[in-house]
Amino acid sequence: MRTDLKHMRYFIVMGEEQHFARAAERLHMDQSALSKAMKDLEDDLRVSLFERSTRSTRLTYAGKVFMDECRRVMNVVQQARTTAQAAAQGFRGHLRIAISDALAQPRMTELFTLCRSEDPEVEIRLFEMPVGQLVRALQQDEVDAGFTLLHEPGEGYTAEPLWHDEVAVAMPARHPLFGRKRVKLTDAVQYPLILAHPELCQGGYAYVDAMLEKLPPDSGQPMIAEHVSGHESMLMMIGAGYGVGFAIESQIAHFQRDDVVVRPMESGLPPVTTYVLRGVNEPSEPLAKFMERARRIGGLQESERSFGPAPDAPPDAAQD
Structure with a gap:
Protein backbone atom coordinates (compact mmCIF):
# COMPACT_ATOMS: atom_id res chain seq x y z
CA MET A 1 0.00 0.00 0.00
CA ARG A 2 1.18 3.52 -0.76
CA THR A 3 0.09 6.21 1.69
CA ASP A 4 -2.78 8.16 0.10
CA LEU A 5 -5.00 11.10 1.04
CA LYS A 6 -7.72 8.82 2.39
CA HIS A 7 -5.38 7.23 4.91
CA MET A 8 -3.99 10.66 5.83
CA ARG A 9 -7.52 11.89 6.53
CA TYR A 10 -8.23 8.81 8.65
CA PHE A 11 -4.98 9.32 10.55
CA ILE A 12 -5.68 13.01 11.26
CA VAL A 13 -9.04 12.18 12.79
CA MET A 14 -7.57 9.27 14.75
CA GLY A 15 -4.71 11.48 15.95
CA GLU A 16 -7.16 14.13 17.12
CA GLU A 17 -9.43 11.71 18.94
CA GLN A 18 -6.78 9.19 20.08
CA HIS A 19 -9.68 6.82 20.51
CA PHE A 20 -10.70 4.31 17.82
CA ALA A 21 -14.42 4.28 18.63
CA ARG A 22 -14.78 8.06 18.58
CA ALA A 23 -12.64 8.42 15.46
CA ALA A 24 -14.63 5.71 13.64
CA GLU A 25 -17.85 7.48 14.58
CA ARG A 26 -16.56 10.78 13.18
CA LEU A 27 -15.49 9.04 9.97
CA HIS A 28 -18.76 7.09 9.67
CA MET A 29 -16.91 3.81 9.33
CA ASP A 30 -16.55 0.55 11.22
CA GLN A 31 -14.00 0.56 14.05
CA SER A 32 -12.30 -2.60 12.81
CA ALA A 33 -11.88 -1.06 9.34
CA LEU A 34 -10.26 2.03 10.87
CA SER A 35 -7.95 -0.12 12.99
CA LYS A 36 -6.86 -2.06 9.89
CA ALA A 37 -6.30 1.18 7.95
CA MET A 38 -4.03 2.52 10.70
CA LYS A 39 -2.11 -0.77 10.86
CA ASP A 40 -1.67 -0.72 7.06
CA LEU A 41 -0.44 2.88 7.30
CA GLU A 42 2.14 1.97 9.94
CA ASP A 43 3.30 -1.01 7.85
CA ASP A 44 3.62 1.21 4.80
CA LEU A 45 5.63 3.86 6.66
CA ARG A 46 7.55 1.25 8.67
CA VAL A 47 7.09 3.29 11.86
CA SER A 48 4.84 3.07 14.91
CA LEU A 49 2.40 5.96 14.92
CA PHE A 50 0.52 5.01 18.09
CA GLU A 51 1.32 3.78 21.56
CA ARG A 52 -1.50 1.33 22.29
CA SER A 53 -2.59 0.03 25.67
CA THR A 54 -5.79 -1.40 27.12
CA ARG A 55 -6.66 2.04 28.49
CA SER A 56 -5.47 4.52 25.89
CA THR A 57 -4.11 5.15 22.40
CA ARG A 58 -1.56 7.94 22.11
CA LEU A 59 0.55 9.31 19.29
CA THR A 60 4.24 8.47 19.30
CA TYR A 61 6.75 11.21 18.55
CA ALA A 62 6.87 9.94 14.96
CA GLY A 63 3.07 10.06 14.93
CA LYS A 64 3.04 13.71 16.04
CA VAL A 65 5.54 14.64 13.34
CA PHE A 66 3.55 12.73 10.72
CA MET A 67 0.35 14.46 11.92
CA ASP A 68 1.86 17.89 11.21
CA GLU A 69 2.93 16.77 7.74
CA CYS A 70 -0.47 15.25 6.99
CA ARG A 71 -2.21 18.48 7.94
CA ARG A 72 0.17 20.43 5.73
CA VAL A 73 -0.55 18.13 2.78
CA MET A 74 -4.32 18.31 3.35
CA ASN A 75 -4.13 22.11 3.55
CA VAL A 76 -2.31 22.20 0.21
CA VAL A 77 -4.95 19.94 -1.33
CA GLN A 78 -7.77 22.08 0.07
CA GLN A 79 -6.11 25.23 -1.24
CA ALA A 80 -5.81 23.63 -4.68
CA ARG A 81 -9.53 22.82 -4.60
CA THR A 82 -10.42 26.33 -3.49
CA THR A 83 -8.28 27.85 -6.22
CA ALA A 84 -9.85 25.65 -8.89
CA GLN A 85 -13.38 26.43 -7.68
CA ALA A 86 -12.63 30.16 -7.60
CA ALA A 87 -11.19 30.01 -11.12
CA ALA A 88 -14.32 28.24 -12.36
CA GLN A 89 -16.38 31.12 -10.95
CA GLY A 90 -14.31 33.71 -12.79
CA PHE A 91 -11.89 34.70 -10.01
CA ARG A 92 -8.17 35.05 -10.75
CA GLY A 93 -6.99 34.47 -7.19
CA HIS A 94 -8.22 34.16 -3.62
CA LEU A 95 -7.33 35.26 -0.12
CA ARG A 96 -8.17 33.63 3.21
CA ILE A 97 -8.53 36.35 5.83
CA ALA A 98 -9.14 35.65 9.52
CA ILE A 99 -10.89 38.01 11.93
CA SER A 100 -10.27 37.80 15.69
CA ASP A 101 -11.48 39.73 18.73
CA MET A 108 -12.14 47.09 7.86
CA THR A 109 -15.38 47.68 5.96
CA GLU A 110 -13.56 50.36 3.98
CA LEU A 111 -10.69 47.95 3.30
CA PHE A 112 -12.87 45.14 1.97
CA THR A 113 -14.90 47.59 -0.09
CA LEU A 114 -11.68 48.91 -1.62
CA CYS A 115 -10.52 45.36 -2.39
CA ARG A 116 -13.79 44.60 -4.13
CA SER A 117 -13.53 47.82 -6.14
CA GLU A 118 -9.85 47.63 -7.13
CA ASP A 119 -9.41 43.86 -7.44
CA PRO A 120 -12.83 42.28 -8.08
CA GLU A 121 -11.29 39.16 -9.62
CA VAL A 122 -9.72 38.14 -6.29
CA GLU A 123 -12.06 36.18 -4.04
CA ILE A 124 -11.80 36.99 -0.33
CA ARG A 125 -12.98 34.40 2.18
CA LEU A 126 -13.42 35.50 5.80
CA PHE A 127 -13.05 33.28 8.86
CA GLU A 128 -13.80 34.25 12.47
CA MET A 129 -11.57 32.60 15.09
CA PRO A 130 -9.80 33.28 18.41
CA VAL A 131 -6.25 34.61 18.29
CA GLY A 132 -4.68 31.30 19.29
CA GLN A 133 -6.44 29.55 16.42
CA LEU A 134 -5.41 32.36 14.06
CA VAL A 135 -1.77 31.86 15.01
CA ARG A 136 -1.93 28.13 14.33
CA ALA A 137 -3.81 28.72 11.07
CA LEU A 138 -1.01 31.02 9.87
CA GLN A 139 1.67 28.53 10.90
CA GLN A 140 -0.14 25.73 9.06
CA ASP A 141 -0.90 27.87 5.98
CA GLU A 142 -4.66 27.66 6.53
CA VAL A 143 -5.10 31.45 6.22
CA ASP A 144 -3.11 34.16 4.45
CA ALA A 145 -3.52 36.95 7.02
CA GLY A 146 -5.57 37.85 10.06
CA PHE A 147 -6.67 40.87 12.09
CA THR A 148 -6.36 41.06 15.86
CA LEU A 149 -5.88 43.52 18.72
CA LEU A 150 -3.08 41.38 20.16
CA HIS A 151 0.53 41.94 19.12
CA GLU A 152 1.35 38.26 19.08
CA PRO A 153 4.93 36.89 19.19
CA GLY A 154 5.82 33.61 17.56
CA GLU A 155 7.54 31.79 14.73
CA GLY A 156 6.42 31.68 11.13
CA TYR A 157 4.54 34.97 10.94
CA THR A 158 4.88 38.72 11.54
CA ALA A 159 2.64 41.27 13.28
CA GLU A 160 2.24 44.75 11.81
CA PRO A 161 0.20 47.61 13.33
CA LEU A 162 -2.28 49.10 10.88
CA TRP A 163 -4.23 51.78 12.76
CA HIS A 164 -5.06 53.18 16.18
CA ASP A 165 -8.46 53.84 17.76
CA GLU A 166 -9.69 55.48 20.93
CA VAL A 167 -11.37 53.49 23.68
CA ALA A 168 -14.90 54.37 24.85
CA VAL A 169 -17.20 53.26 27.65
CA ALA A 170 -20.71 51.95 26.96
CA MET A 171 -23.29 52.33 29.73
CA PRO A 172 -27.02 51.92 30.26
CA ALA A 173 -29.23 54.88 29.35
CA ARG A 174 -29.81 57.21 32.32
CA HIS A 175 -26.60 56.01 33.93
CA PRO A 176 -24.96 58.30 36.54
CA LEU A 177 -22.05 58.87 34.10
CA PHE A 178 -24.42 59.79 31.27
CA GLY A 179 -23.77 63.54 31.58
CA ARG A 180 -19.99 63.30 31.29
CA LYS A 181 -18.40 64.45 28.04
CA ARG A 182 -15.45 62.18 28.83
CA VAL A 183 -15.38 59.45 31.44
CA LYS A 184 -12.43 58.88 33.75
CA LEU A 185 -11.28 55.30 34.10
CA THR A 186 -11.37 55.62 37.89
CA ASP A 187 -15.06 56.59 37.66
CA ALA A 188 -16.00 53.82 35.21
CA VAL A 189 -14.54 51.05 37.40
CA GLN A 190 -16.80 52.01 40.29
CA TYR A 191 -19.54 50.09 38.45
CA PRO A 192 -19.75 46.39 37.50
CA LEU A 193 -17.83 45.66 34.29
CA ILE A 194 -18.90 43.65 31.24
CA LEU A 195 -15.58 42.62 29.69
CA ALA A 196 -14.29 40.71 26.67
CA HIS A 197 -13.80 36.97 27.18
CA PRO A 198 -10.11 36.20 27.89
CA GLU A 199 -10.00 33.39 25.29
CA LEU A 200 -12.64 34.24 22.71
CA CYS A 201 -11.65 37.94 22.49
CA GLN A 202 -8.09 37.71 23.70
CA GLY A 203 -6.84 40.97 22.19
CA GLY A 204 -9.63 43.08 23.68
CA TYR A 205 -9.26 41.35 27.03
CA ALA A 206 -5.48 41.96 27.06
CA TYR A 207 -5.95 45.67 26.33
CA VAL A 208 -8.51 46.21 29.10
CA ASP A 209 -6.54 44.06 31.54
CA ALA A 210 -3.43 46.21 30.96
CA MET A 211 -5.54 49.34 31.38
CA LEU A 212 -6.98 48.14 34.69
CA GLU A 213 -3.55 47.20 36.01
CA LYS A 214 -2.53 50.87 35.85
CA LEU A 215 -5.34 52.00 38.15
CA PRO A 216 -4.24 53.84 41.30
CA PRO A 217 -4.14 51.59 44.40
CA ASP A 218 -6.95 53.58 46.04
CA SER A 219 -9.37 52.89 43.14
CA GLY A 220 -10.46 49.62 44.69
CA GLN A 221 -10.78 46.21 43.04
CA PRO A 222 -12.94 46.34 39.87
CA MET A 223 -15.98 44.07 39.98
CA ILE A 224 -16.35 41.89 36.89
CA ALA A 225 -20.01 41.15 36.24
CA GLU A 226 -19.57 39.04 33.09
CA HIS A 227 -17.20 38.08 30.28
CA VAL A 228 -18.75 38.10 26.80
CA SER A 229 -17.74 36.87 23.35
CA GLY A 230 -18.61 39.98 21.35
CA HIS A 231 -20.23 43.39 21.17
CA GLU A 232 -23.79 42.13 20.74
CA SER A 233 -23.64 40.19 24.00
CA MET A 234 -21.92 43.05 25.78
CA LEU A 235 -24.53 45.59 24.68
CA MET A 236 -27.36 43.25 25.64
CA MET A 237 -25.97 42.95 29.17
CA ILE A 238 -25.30 46.69 29.42
CA GLY A 239 -28.76 47.56 28.11
CA ALA A 240 -30.27 45.29 30.76
CA GLY A 241 -28.41 47.25 33.43
CA TYR A 242 -25.80 44.67 34.48
CA GLY A 243 -22.83 47.04 34.14
CA VAL A 244 -20.63 49.10 31.82
CA GLY A 245 -18.15 47.97 29.18
CA PHE A 246 -15.16 49.18 27.19
CA ALA A 247 -14.94 49.08 23.40
CA ILE A 248 -13.34 50.69 20.36
CA GLU A 249 -15.14 54.02 19.96
CA SER A 250 -15.40 53.96 16.15
CA GLN A 251 -16.78 50.41 16.21
CA ILE A 252 -19.22 50.61 19.10
CA ALA A 253 -20.78 53.78 17.64
CA HIS A 254 -22.28 51.67 14.82
CA PHE A 255 -24.30 49.58 17.29
CA GLN A 256 -27.14 52.01 17.84
CA ARG A 257 -29.41 51.09 20.76
CA ASP A 258 -31.87 53.23 22.67
CA ASP A 259 -30.94 51.55 25.96
CA VAL A 260 -27.17 52.09 25.65
CA VAL A 261 -25.12 55.28 25.44
CA VAL A 262 -21.43 55.60 24.55
CA ARG A 263 -18.99 58.15 25.93
CA PRO A 264 -15.29 58.63 25.09
CA MET A 265 -12.79 57.87 27.84
CA GLU A 266 -10.48 60.40 29.42
CA SER A 267 -7.53 61.57 27.34
CA GLY A 268 -4.18 59.99 28.05
CA LEU A 269 -5.23 56.34 27.76
CA PRO A 270 -3.20 54.33 25.22
CA PRO A 271 -4.95 53.83 21.87
CA VAL A 272 -6.32 50.47 20.80
CA THR A 273 -4.12 49.16 17.97
CA THR A 274 -5.33 46.81 15.27
CA TYR A 275 -2.65 44.47 13.90
CA VAL A 276 -2.47 42.30 10.83
CA LEU A 277 -0.66 38.98 11.16
CA ARG A 278 0.73 37.23 8.08
CA GLY A 279 3.30 34.64 7.11
CA VAL A 280 6.99 35.48 6.83
CA ASN A 281 7.34 34.15 3.27
CA GLU A 282 7.20 36.41 0.25
CA PRO A 283 3.50 37.30 -0.13
CA SER A 284 1.53 36.34 -3.20
CA GLU A 285 0.53 39.17 -5.53
CA PRO A 286 -3.07 39.29 -4.17
CA LEU A 287 -1.81 39.37 -0.57
CA ALA A 288 0.80 42.04 -1.33
CA LYS A 289 -1.91 44.24 -2.85
CA PHE A 290 -4.21 43.54 0.10
CA MET A 291 -1.48 44.60 2.55
CA GLU A 292 -0.80 47.76 0.55
CA ARG A 293 -4.48 48.73 0.73
CA ALA A 294 -4.60 47.99 4.47
CA ARG A 295 -1.61 50.27 5.05
CA ARG A 296 -3.16 52.95 2.87
CA ILE A 297 -6.36 52.91 4.92
CA GLY A 298 -4.50 52.66 8.24
CA GLY A 299 -2.52 55.79 7.48
CA LEU A 300 0.38 55.04 9.86
CA GLN A 301 3.78 56.46 9.04
CA GLU A 302 6.56 54.04 8.14
CA SER A 303 8.22 54.66 11.50
CA GLU A 304 5.02 53.60 13.30
CA ARG A 305 4.83 50.22 11.62
CA SER A 306 6.65 47.21 13.07
CA PHE A 307 7.58 44.20 11.02
CA GLY A 308 8.19 41.06 13.01
CA PRO A 309 7.23 39.47 16.32
CA ALA A 310 6.60 41.75 19.26
CA PRO A 311 9.00 41.22 22.15
CA ASP A 312 6.65 42.65 24.79
CA ALA A 313 3.57 40.48 24.26
CA PRO A 314 2.68 37.98 26.99
CA PRO A 315 4.44 34.61 26.44
CA ASP A 316 1.24 32.58 26.87
CA ALA A 317 -0.85 34.73 24.55
CA ALA A 318 -1.27 32.04 21.92
CA GLN A 319 -3.03 29.67 24.29
CA ASP A 320 -6.77 29.46 23.82
Missing part, protein backbone atom coordinates in the same frame (compact mmCIF):
# COMPACT_ATOMS: atom_id res chain seq x y z
CA ALA A 102 -14.97 40.34 17.28
CA LEU A 103 -13.55 43.07 15.05
CA ALA A 104 -16.03 44.85 12.77
CA GLN A 105 -14.43 48.26 12.46
CA PRO A 106 -15.36 50.91 9.88
CA ARG A 107 -11.81 50.81 8.52
